[in-house]
Amino acid sequence: MPSSETSPSGFDATNRHRTIRLAQWTAAWVATVALAVFGAEFLWDGNMTLSVLAIALQAAVGAGMILANKRHLLNLDELQQRIQLEAMAITLGVTLIAGIAYSSLDIANVIAGDAEIGNLVLLMGLTYIVALLLVRRRYL
Amino acid sequence: MKNRLKVLRAERDWTQAQLASALEVSRQTVNAIETGKFDPSLTLAFRVARLFEMPIEAIFDDGDGNGAA
Numbered sequence: 001m002p003s004s005e006t007s008p009s010g011f012d013a014t015n016r017h018r019t020i021r022l023a024q025w026t027a028a029w030v031a032t033v034a035l036a037v038f039g040a041e042f043l044w045d046g047n048m049t050l051s052v053l054a055i056a057l058q059a060a061v062g063a064g065m066i067l068a069n070k071r072h073l074l075n076l077d078e079l080q081q082r083i084q085l086e087a088m089a090i091t092l093g094v095t096l097i098a099g100i101a102y103s104s105l106d107i108a109n110v111i112a113g114d115a116e117i118g119n120l121v122l123l124m125g126l127t128y129i130v131a132l133l134l135v136r137r138r139y140l
Numbered sequence: 141m142k143n144r145l146k147v148l149r150a151e152r153d154w155t156q157a158q159l160a161s162a163l164e165v166s167r168q169t170v171n172a173i174e175t176g177k178f179d180p181s182l183t184l185a186f187r188v189a190r191l192f193e194m195p196i197e198a199i200f201d202d203g204d205g206n207g208a209a
Contacts, residue, residue, distance in 0.1 A: 009161030077165035079178050139172040 011077070018072040025065040032058040083135050090131040095124045142201040146174040148192050163187055 035043075036054040044050040073084055099120050106115035149159050156174070160167040163184065172178035180188065189196045 009164065011161065011164040011166070015166075077169050078181050078184060079169040079172055080166060082178075136168075139168060139177050 014075055018068075018075045022065070022068045022072045025061070025068040029058070029061045029065045032061045079139060083132070083139065086135045087128055087131040090135075091124055091128040094127045095120060098123055141179045141203060142176060143173065144199050145170070145188065148194075148199065149174075159191075162191055 032054070036051070036058045039054050040046050040051045073081065076084065102111075102115045102120065105111045145159075149156070154162075156167050156170045160170045163170070164187075165184065169178065173180055185196050185200055189199055192199060
């Protein structure tokens with residue numbers, strides 16, 4: 001007989017562990033991004049060496065986050081992987097199309113300011129969340 | 141693809157969570173298979189068959205007259 005539902009299965013426990021680990025890496029990466037962006041202005045007054053070190057740290061922690069995300073995805077079951085695949089496909093498509101359109105608007109001087117990469121990252125995050133919720137709902 | 145997963149699970153008085161745990165998948169995946177919203181891979185179908193000690197075609201129906209009624 002399958003194990004009791006009161007205790008999490010090995011699959012669930014590993015899943016939870018990998019998700020928490022990914023969240024920790026993501027939080028660390030966001031912190032290093034903030035350090036690299038705001039540190040030069042508020043902490044070390046534009047010191048070039050410290051800025052380069054902060055950016056190198058950001059890239060290193062980012063690499064850790066990528067590996068944590070890969071481990072997280074590989075640990076998911078086949079339906080969860082399909083849901084992630086569909087959500088990421090939508091996110092990639094929307095970000096690519098919107099990003100190129102946004103850049104074209106900037107080049108053609110249709111928009112007042114410069115095209116900011118931060119806006120694209122924000123769009124990417126929001127698209128991924130919405131796509132994930134919509135795709136998940138299809139399998140409920 | 142149709143399947144008899146829900147019936148077989150009910151016959152053994154297992155919950156979806158218990159079946160998911162035995163198959164090492166999420167409860168949502170078990171539910172999606174039972175409701176026909178998701179077709180499992182061959183690997184997972186074999187795992188289901190081994191768990192219920194039945195041939196795959198006694199559990200899954202490919203809709204072409206082969207498999208579970």
